[in-house]
Amino acid sequence: MFWKILIVLMISMIPLVELRGAIPVAVGMDLGLPEWLILIIAIIGNILPVPIIYLFARKVLEWGSKRKWKPFKNFCDFCLKKGEKAGAKLLKKAKSGVYFALFLFVAVPIPGTGAWTGTLAASILNLNFKKTIISITAGILVAGLIMLAVSLGLFKIFF
Secondary structure (H helix, E strand, O other): OHHHHHHHHHHHOOOOOHHHHHHHHHHHOOOOOOHHHHHHHHHHHHHOOHHHHHHHHHHHHHHHOOOOOHHHHHHHHHHHHHHHHHHHHHHHHHHHHHHHHHHHHHHOOOOOOOHHHHHHHHHHOOOOHHHHHHHHHHHHHHHHHHHHHHHOOHHHHHO
16 A cells, blocks of 8 residues: 555655646556545645755746756746746736736646646745745645546546
């Protein structure tokens, strides 16, 4: 059972895959784990990297933009400039609702959205750490419930 739990935990920690991939894989592989346990493990695995990403992503990109190796420097510069530009646009539109927008960004399980991307954006924008963690955690919970429902075929009942 330990290895099955570890599989779900590790998949949910992979960037861009996160619990959006871990839950369907765990249900599809029929690991013999109860659905509630799959959901909890996937949520924990998805939440674990969030504070680390928030605290270090911007610092790593700033450090990388000062390196001499052109490809790495260019990549870091691109990420910072693109992130700051998109972030300024988002902050202008969202104003005080930026944390709700962050929650929705993470909660809607479509490719390219999720905890990793949302946390990276929050880090680049220097958003409040506590409010960011709360918004992203809430988004992860909703995304987890949606993915579990989809994986179990509950939407077939309604549609």
